[in-house]
Amino acid sequence: MILLIFIFILSAFLGFELIAKVPSQLHTPLMSGSNAISGITIVGALIAAGTEGGPVGTTLGVLAVIFATVNVVGGYLVTDRMLAMFKGKKK
Amino acid sequence: MILLIFIFILSAFLGFELIAKVPSQLHTPLMSGSNAISGITIVGALIAAGTEGGPVGTTLGVLAVIFATVNVVGGYLVTDRMLAMFKGKKK
Amino acid sequence: MPVFVPKEIESGETRVALVPEAVKRLVGLGAEVWIEAGLGASISISDRAYQEAGGQIAPDRQSALGSSDVILRVRKPPENEVSTLKSGCIHVSLLDAFHERDLVRALAAAGVTAIGLEMLPRITIAQKMDVLSSQASLAGYAAVIAAAGTIDRIFPMMMTPAGTLKPVRLFVIGVGVAGLQVIATARRLGARVEAFDTRPAVEEQVQSLGAKFVKVDLGETGQTAQGYARELTPEQLEKQREVMAQHCAKADIVITTAQVFGRKAPLIVTNPMVDQMQPGSVIVDMAVESGGNVECSLPDETVERNGVRVLGLRNLPGRVARHASEMYSNNLGSLLEHFWDKESKIFRIDLSDEILKHCVLTHDGKIVNETIEKLYSA
Amino acid sequence: MPVFVPKEIESGETRVALVPEAVKRLVGLGAEVWIEAGLGASISISDRAYQEAGGQIAPDRQSALGSSDVILRVRKPPENEVSTLKSGCIHVSLLDAFHERDLVRALAAAGVTAIGLEMLPRITIAQKMDVLSSQASLAGYAAVIAAAGTIDRIFPMMMTPAGTLKPVRLFVIGVGVAGLQVIATARRLGARVEAFDTRPAVEEQVQSLGAKFVKVDLGETGQTAQGYARELTPEQLEKQREVMAQHCAKADIVITTAQVFGRKAPLIVTNPMVDQMQPGSVIVDMAVESGGNVECSLPDETVERNGVRVLGLRNLPGRVARHASEMYSNNLGSLLEHFWDKESKIFRIDLSDEILKHCVLTHDGKIVNETIEKLYSA
């Protein structure tokens, strides 16, 4: 447990350090991109859905997988679309 | 074990991110200051010296403590002296 | 309300009181503008251009002078024309009221409302009408160009295969509006500039143009509420000269602009000071018209003394007459517009107004300006 | 080896071939330097100063001319003085060899080694001696100052309470050394500058001073190995004039400097072009001495045509004679030093040298310069 907390804290510092000054055009894509990363909860959802847990458990698990997948797939695609648009604009 | 590796990797990233551009006057103090931190091996030395391990083990342990302490105490003091000198110069 | 602009008759005056753009502006206000034929000739503007702007060519100067409600010109009217003017008309020009007592009295007697533009208050709201400022600014520029055309050196520093040419050292005495423009123009051309003034506020202004201010401890000097300098005591002036002498001796060009409102300009650069300067140097005395800051300067003449050429240039703005006329007529336009009554389409004289209080000299047959009144009756 | 510097006798020449600093330099090389009394008067330098620098005052011009080994001056010698010169002496000055055939032949006949400074090659190593460059650069500056003193506007843009004054538009035709300095000076003063030249390399140089280059497609133009322009064909010139006309019409000031080495200057601004310009504009023809770029320009006169003033200024560097003399004498000093033989303390003439090959015109009784030889014998 303590190791996990350690990991948590190191990640927090790293998160703070990584984002310093972001040009304003990137605010939305960055938000969207990091939102996609937060879809990592899919890992938990997969485990929840794949573990035997009765109808309720499984239903909840499957729902979790669905929503998490929406977050992941939608998130990455939308971010990519936004960023592709910037590229296009530049030219 | 895998958690420790995780911690190791996160620390490495953090280490890279923390030092970006350092003014040249700070090169030596920074080196010296981080050298003092590397004296953290004293934690290992303390455990080694404090654990029962026969005369050889204890001797090695005590030596480890001595050297690690030299590193820690000397390192912090020297760094502080250097940095104090900068302050003085500025005025 | 007919407005009439006669040609300037003072010799050497190349400026024009109203350019076509300003005519258009006045016509836009509802005024009827008449000009004397050939008005713009000195700045290459044809009568045609005035007509296109809505002006009309007066058939004859005398009758136009006699029948107009507003007369606009640059220089003061000759005394012999005063009687021609319609009683009650408004006459706008520079007047030099402090010295032209007879003229002002004659204007009063003729029932003319005479506005002396040099009396305009130096306040923020009146700046758009302030001809002293606009003309002084151009004069500063013209003085530098004249000096550059006279001195046998170039202004900027140059490091060339044929050696390094040192930049000209220019020293400005008196840094009002004209002096500031002198600094700006000389710095543009690459001179090293030093400047001096008695008013303490000027130091910051000089530095704001990147030049060096010469500090002299003269004791109490200060300035009037209008921002004009006070006259120095003889001791102060002596002390000032001492320091000026050193700086003049080092300078290649000296430009003097020192004036004290309502008085003769202070004499700052004496003959011995000129004698200490390097032969080949140049002095421009911009105050020559009001008495001169330089002892040996003469109006409109180049005096050579000890190899130093002293230019006493009158009417410097007239050297850039086109721009000077544009600015002058914009000032007049702003003045008229400011006091224009849109309904009745007349220029309304309100002697309690902060601005008119200062610059209307005569009205209703009387001298109404307090300062002038006091001066004359003293 | 006595070196002698006579006073310039051509009227209006205010420059001096050697200033005291340069005298010192030559004396330092071991030369014996004589000057004519009053040499520096036109630039306010006393004989005393020359003496302090190690020079000696020649008792009399004629005998000094006759007895010196090296003669230094600015302008070409009058033909009547050629015979006075000592045979075998070295005479350094501007010569205008392309046109002064009789003079050059006389010099050859007199056994004089005549160096024509205008023939110096325009290569990097010779730049320190290049009087054409140094004088042209000052001429460019002086032309702008003269234009600024003539036009009835100020150069920079000003946004003032009396309206916004538009910056002057200046158009430069021909951008050699002089033209570049015209651009630099005018830009300093705040003008908007456009420029044109036939050599393609100039575009970048114009832009390197922040001005706008006017592009005209004239077909093949190019430049000589020395960097000089080639003469245009009549068709090219016609085409050029067409474009120039448009830009002149928009300009307040036009300054022309176009030259073709060894030939009459091209006529670029014709009378109809002047007629299209705004009244009040100013043209400076810097090429007036070599034939003129402007049809109506006259040397040393201000011609007014359609309200446009055309200045045909000869000897522009002479207007900043002090600096011009300094540069000229530094050039001469470098030339002498370059070919000075330290042991024998003489100026060594080696006709195989890259520089001397070009600028020594006569030697040992003959015309030795190939170009000139060919030209004269053709």
Add this chain to the structure above:
Amino acid sequence: MPALIDWSYIAAAILFILGLKLLGKQATARKGNLISAVGMLIAIVATLLVSGLHYQWIIVGLVIGSAIGAVAAQRVQMTAMPEMVALFNGAGGLASLLVGWVEYHNHPNQLLSAAIPTFLAILIGGVTLTGSVLAYAKLAEKVQSRPVLFPYQKMINAGLFLLVLLFGVIFCAHPAGSYPILLLLILLAFALGVLTVIPIGGADMPVVIALLNSYSGLAAAAAGFIIQNTVLIVAGCLVGASGIILTQIMCKAMNRSITNVLFAGFGASTSSAGVAVTGEAKAITPESAYFVLEAAAQVVLVPGYGMAVAQAQHVLRELADLLEANGAEVRYAIHPVAGRMPGHMNVLLAEADVPYEQLVEMDAINPTMATMDVAIVIGANDVVNPAAREDPGSPIYGMPIINVDEAGTVFVLKRSMASGFAGIENPLFFKANTRMLFGDAKASLQALVTEFKSS
């Protein structure tokens, strides 16, 4: 196999870190997104290798989710992106909530070390869900986007929050028998999400979404603690931390503080009154000013005598160049009487080589002032004094001025609250959209330039 999974998680975490880093720079952003997507793929595949999983339901979930996500992402209008992100974010929050729920459902007899994260995952996930959905609705104008206020709002929210805490403590103390409490907590979390977002106006929604995004990361991290999964913790926490920083940056770009955004709704009644505040002038730091300038598309620079005194013309030019390089349109508005001599500003700006084309006269700039995002007043005072327009008693009443107060935001660079040449107070300094950047103008501009350069 478990080792492979662990190493895969490490690899995924590294890819997330790199991806996030690259996402912060224009040139590499797209690559960063791709890298982080690869990380996600690795994490998913590795998880599927966990032994003993039943795939049938997983596959159903993945397929349905992918389909919804892909279609939504393709269909959405470019302009509706923020709304979409809000919805996705809500989905993520819901997923974390569900993970917590399932874990509890399957193992109600939790240790404290699992109960606390379960509580947090459900709380944060729930808030994220309803908050995001409401944010979406406000942005898409499905509900009114104005702040919604009602009496005792603050107290009700605080009460609700305390209630959540209370039930949380109870739940953590005895997880085993607390299923109803868990369900209650879910409802309370939903309510809390709605209540916190409802008083915030539509214009502030992007900031709210960024914050909720940070929350959903934290919810994922909490889920990670429940199932003791490193990659969940690392990725969730990265998002949590970077999201908070991003939220701050976005606030600054809008010249607001974060508390200002979150609680502005409560103060909305005050600021809507619209009376000119004559109170205190508000100072701003160069850093905050930078964020505003960075986002501005139209900037007008108004120099005055103070620019001359500070000799700040060169730095000003530099700042203008940087603003242009950043895509803004920049003009210098010159008041005819600015400075102490006619043309004072022209002389100095020409010295700094400002092209004549960028100089605009007062009469030309004033009509467009309302379209300016930012006006920067550099040591000018009288020439931008709205008293000339508004106060008939002022000695400069009637003088035309440059109407900077009509611009979106006004930065005034001067050293103090001192008056200018005319010696009169300037109400501009107290206007709501004015910020004072105190200090020597050259130093202040230099500071702004440095901010730009170091970005």
Add this chain to the structure above:
Amino acid sequence: MPALIDWSYIAAAILFILGLKLLGKQATARKGNLISAVGMLIAIVATLLVSGLHYQWIIVGLVIGSAIGAVAAQRVQMTAMPEMVALFNGAGGLASLLVGWVEYHNHPNQLLSAAIPTFLAILIGGVTLTGSVLAYAKLAEKVQSRPVLFPYQKMINAGLFLLVLLFGVIFCAHPAGSYPILLLLILLAFALGVLTVIPIGGADMPVVIALLNSYSGLAAAAAGFIIQNTVLIVAGCLVGASGIILTQIMCKAMNRSITNVLFAGFGASTSSAGVAVTGEAKAITPESAYFVLEAAAQVVLVPGYGMAVAQAQHVLRELADLLEANGAEVRYAIHPVAGRMPGHMNVLLAEADVPYEQLVEMDAINPTMATMDVAIVIGANDVVNPAAREDPGSPIYGMPIINVDEAGTVFVLKRSMASGFAGIENPLFFKANTRMLFGDAKASLQALVTEFKSS
């Protein structure tokens, strides 16, 4: 108790992170050092709480170590700091080695997961020890500081390294019976430390120390893996990673690459020959150039026609200002024929408002050129062409030039290797101390300015 210890370790790690961050900025460096010292204290005290420790020997060790460290730190001359740091660093390396050894001694029957870190701790610790001591000796001139070279050096080192690897594998495979191998490894590590440092010259020692410092961090991290201690791993790894970055930064400040430093000794015979290299011109990036400039105290700027073409005068002025703000003395050296007209450079620099005082003529700058740390040539070519001095066959032979080649380092900013007006090759570009910064001069200067601003 164990929980308290764990939380203390977390606190210590956080303090180390903060401390390191603050150490990198001038203003906060001292505070950073203090914070990290507090972290260390917490870590030590927490460790002492580990149950079952025997304190008597610990205290002896602590007292002796503190005394030595304190006395050494107080006594050392300011100028001898780097040597001292090297010694302390060696002590740290030795301590890690000993920790590894003790652990092995006490539990020879290690798992692979302990054996590998033991091997690494001993190897890295040993290299750090002897390398640091040798670095100390070289710096203190106790041994000759010149690179020491001998035949087959490269091969011997490689062989030794392979041997270490081989024994390492054997050791890790069967730790239990490998005590002799361990001892052998210690000796080999010592030898490796000596051999890697011996061919490096004294001037490069600071870089070597920085690298060894990074190593000692890694050794500590390895020790952390042996005893499964988080704070050791975190702190050690932080030092390891930041040390590598620092090493790179220092290399750049000396305009060397790290491989160049480490293997320069091997090539020393080549570069000592001192013949003008006519080979290839070496390009440099703005970033690397920045590091050199940042450390320079005397800088001369030499503009030429290229500055005019690029209209780079304003940015040049800006860079000069930044250099001055950074403490350097800056002068502009003007060659009389630079540009395309007499005074070309004067006109442009005056436009950028460079004070006349900073302009220096060729004759004045040349005698001081050898004292210049850096000469920056901005689009000049002919006027800095040493052929004018050295090559009697050159068309410009005899023309005085600005002797930038005598400065410590020369940066030449131009777009290509093209020649200038005179159309001749420039041997300056191929000199050992010259670096070409290719690109438009304005862009290159802008890049340098950006580097300065973002520092």
